[in-house]
Amino acid sequence: MKISKIVEILKAEALTCKDKLSDEVISACAADMMSDVLAFVKDQAVLVTGLCNPQVIRTAEMMDIRCVLLVRGKRPDATILDLAEAKGIVVLCSPHRMYVACGLLYKAGLCGGEDCV
Amino acid sequence: MSEDCIRLEFDVDSENFASAGMASEAVKTKLKQLGINMQDVRRVAIAMYEGEINMVIHAKGGKATVDIFPHRVDMILADKGPGIADIDLAMKEGYSTAPDNIRALGFGAGMGLPNMKKNTDAMKIDSVQGIGTTIYMTVNLH
Ligand SMILES: Nc1ncnc2c1ncn2[C@@H]1O[C@H](COP(=O)(O)OP(=O)(O)O)[C@@H](O)[C@H]1O
Numbered sequence: 001m002k003i004s005k006i007v008e009i010l011k012a013e014a015l016t017c018k019d020k021l022s023d024e025v026i027s028a029c030a031a032d033m034m035s036d037v038l039a040f041v042k043d044q045a046v047l048v049t050g051l052c053n054p055q056v057i058r059t060a061e062m063m064d065i066r067c068v069l070l071v072r073g074k075r076p077d078a079t080i081l082d083l084a085e086a087k088g089i090v091v092l093c094s095p096h097r098m099y100v101a102c103g104l105l106y107k108a109g110l111c112g113g114e115d116c117v
Numbered sequence: 118m119s120e121d122c123i124r125l126e127f128d129v130d131s132e133n134f135a136s137a138g139m140a141s142e143a144v145k146t147k148l149k150q151l152g153i154n155m156q157d158v159r160r161v162a163i164a165m166y167e168g169e170i171n172m173v174i175h176a177k178g179g180k181a182t183v184d185i186f187p188h189r190v191d192m193i194l195a196d197k198g199p200g201i202a203d204i205d206l207a208m209k210e211g212y213s214t215a216p217d218n219i220r221a222l223g224f225g226a227g228m229g230l231p232n233m234k235k236n237t238d239a240m241k242i243d244s245v246q247g248i249g250t251t252i253y254m255t256v257n258l259h
């Protein structure tokens with residue numbers, strides 16, 4: 001699925017790296033604990049999270065995650081956005097809550113990793 | 118130090134949580150530049166980042182030294198923090214002394230040390246209570 005499709009499905013707004021919206025992603029993960037991302041994520045390209053601090057972007061960078069989706073309308077500050085822009089990570093922000101955001105993406109075919117066909 | 122070793126050194130500052138991870142990020146960038154394969158780069162990045170976060174949240178910062186050899190990466194994370202009283206216990210998944218304000222930042226789940234062990238080929242912890250902790254980690258490159 002193209003990142004632009006995520007924007008569409010989740011009524012999201014792209015805040016960084018808008019030139020990458022046509023990039024393809026096939027799987028996603030969701031977590032608020034960054035240690036869980038570091039311990040359990042394999043090659044998922046999208047991180048859905050309710051956490052909004054620079055460590056979210058650093059964690060994404062360590063795991064080669066290319067898109068971070070912030071739920072519940074969280075607005076990151078300039079430090080976070082500058083870091084994401086520098087690292088080439090697309091930051092999206094959606095008004096949906098975590099459960100609904102994940103459900104909508106899964107329904108649209110974005111798999112979780114272990115279930116990818 | 119032999120000629121084919123690249124040494125990177127960092128002061129890990131704990132004043133500002135937002136900057137935690139800068140050393141790991143620099144190491145990752147360097148390894149990518151050197152053309153190391155993605156899997157190995159990620160193992161180093163994960164181990165180093167968890168170790169760096171630990172120095173920030175548990176030990177008021179410290180020093181990181183990273184030696185990149187053709188076939189392995191050695192990381193030494195040294196701090197003058199409170200030390201680890203029971204290393205076996207600290208290595209257990211889920212064991213954490215981190216306060217709730219750290220958990221609200223996305224860390225403090227007690228997964229750091231076990232994940233550092235999992236992502237490295239060798240890991241050794243030297244810790245003396247009241248003196249500090251030094252963690253030695255090696256990742257072999259393929
Ligand atoms: N550098 C350190 N200095 C002092 N204590 C540490 C250090 N690193 C880890 N610890 C201790 O080991 C515990 C487990 O560490 P870790 O597995 O990374 O979990 P977490 O950081 O989420 O608490 C910590 O809660 C802390 O008590």
Ligand SMILES: [Mg+2]
Pocket residue numbers: 167170171224225227228229230
């Ligand atoms: Mg930790």
